[in-house]
Amino acid sequence: MAPTYQTCGACGAVQYFQRPFCATCGAEDLAEAQAEGRGEIAAATLLHRAPSREMADRVPYEIVLVDLPEGFRVMAHGPGGCVPGQAVILSEDADGLLRATKTEGRA
Numbered sequence: 234m235a236p237t238y239q240t241c242g243a244c245g246a247v248q249y250f251q252r253p254f255c256a257t258c259g260a261e262d263l264a265e266a267q268a269e270g271r272g273e274i275a276a277a278t279l280l281h282r283a284p285s286r287e288m289a290d291r292v293p294y295e296i297v298l299v300d301l302p303e304g305f306r307v308m309a310h311g312p313g314g315c316v317p318g319q320a321v322i323l324s325e326d327a328d329g330l331l332r333a334t335k336t337e338g339r340a
């Protein structure tokens with residue numbers, strides 16, 4: 234499933250992290266929306282040291298920042314070898330992690 238986000242009915246701002254109010258104008262007139270799931274890599278880094286015991290068997294793994302055309306940025310696990318500008322599709326895997334998969338073309 235692609236990420237969900239909130240849009241503000243008062244000012245039109247978009248926010249990824251769910252809040253009871255708009256982080257831009259403070260209004261509480263928020264609507265939830267579902268992103269299409271396409272995006273473009275803004276940055277990528279390869280982690281060799283796990284931040285927790287639960288992640289130890291996953292290293293090395295790639296963390297990416299993905300810009301979505303809906304107007305927000307998310308952090309996700311990458312497939313490896315991502316570079317800025319790479320088009321990706323976002324989905325949630327069985328462990329509930331947001332995962333980016335490389336795709337052809339533009340976001």
Ligand SMILES: [Zn+2]
Pocket residue numbers: 241242243244245246255256257258259260
């Ligand atoms: Zn607002």
